[in-house]
Amino acid sequence: AQSVSQHNHHVILSEAASLELGCNYSYGGTVNLFWYVQYPGQHLQLLLKYFSGDPLVKGIKGFEAEFIKSKFSFNLRKPSVQWSDTAEYFCAVINNAGNMLTFGGGTRLMVKP
Amino acid sequence: DGGITQSPKYLFRKEGQNVTLSCEQNLNHDAMYWYRQDPGQGLRLIYYSQIVNDFQKGDIAEGYSVSREKKESFPLTVTSAQKNPTAFYLCASSIGSGRSETQYFGPGTRLLVL
Numbered sequence: 001a002q003s004v005s006q007h008n009h010h011v012i013l014s015e016a017a018s019l020e021l022g023c024n025y026s027y028g029g030t031v032n033l034f035w036y037v038q039y040p041g042q043h044l045q046l047l048l049k050y051f052s053g054d055p056l057v058k059g060i061k062g063f064e065a066e067f068i069k070s071k072f073s074f075n076l077r078k079p080s081v082q083w084s085d086t087a088e089y090f091c092a093v094i095n096n097a098g099n100m101l102t103f104g105g106g107t108r109l110m111v112k113p
Numbered sequence: 114d115g116g117i118t119q120s121p122k123y124l125f126r127k128e129g130q131n132v133t134l135s136c137e138q139n140l141n142h143d144a145m146y147w148y149r150q151d152p153g154q155g156l157r158l159i160y161y162s163q164i165v166n167d168f169q170k171g172d173i174a175e176g177y178s179v180s181r182e183k184k185e186s187f188p189l190t191v192t193s194a195q196k197n198p199t200a201f202y203l204c205a206s207s208i209g210s211g212r213s214e215t216q217y218f219g220p221g222t223r224l225l226v227l
Contacts, residue, residue: 006155009153032212032213036218042220043218043219043220043221044156044203044218044221046215051212090156092156094212095212096212098207098211098212098213099144099161099163099169099210100171101156101158101205101216103155103156103157104155105153105154105155106155
């Protein structure tokens with residue numbers, strides 16, 4: 001069975017600090033990975049996704065993630081966070097059949113102005 | 114304006130009562146999904162449907178039922194058998210159900226038990 005772990009449940013940063021959110025997955029098949037974000041009061045929306053090719057994936061709003069197969073990781077990064085990045089972030093992996101998206105427990109990020 | 118709509122935004126359920134959450138999409142997506150979100154547990158899949166008149170159980174289907182009579186609609190019923198229904202329920206859809214498909218989410222319905 002596939003699973004996703006996000007080890008940081010809550011992260012507090014000051015504006016302009018660098019961000020790295022950890023995501024580790026367990027899945028035996030070909031891996032497709034996602035990061036979703038949920039801003040306060042808004043829909044869950046896609047930040048970025050990895051299907052194949054370049055393991056460094058760039059997403060919206062200056063976010064990027066690196067797929068490291070040997071470490072079963074897909075960490076999310078941003079060089080300089082803004083107050084508007086305050087949100088909950090979810091890492092997810094999808095199975096080969098494409099019908100089972102498994103989410104991590106989420107990381108709540110608070111950026112202090 | 115294309116997207117996924119869920120109604121109501123808030124729903125209250127009394128003990129022993131069945132309630133139905135609505136999910137509609139006008140994206141012409143074949144696949145639709147229901148997730149439950151609890152604090153610290155991320156999202157967990159309840160049911161999914163890859164095509165009209167067909168649906169499959171997810172990880173936590175007990176106490177829930179669904180139907181898929183129309184492509185654009187995938188209502189979820191929370192039955193009285195669901196012992197801990199208080200949660201945030203999210204509906205999603207994707208063009209197809211292949212692993213390269215991105216799922217798009219609705220705004221959610223928060224269910225509270227009185």
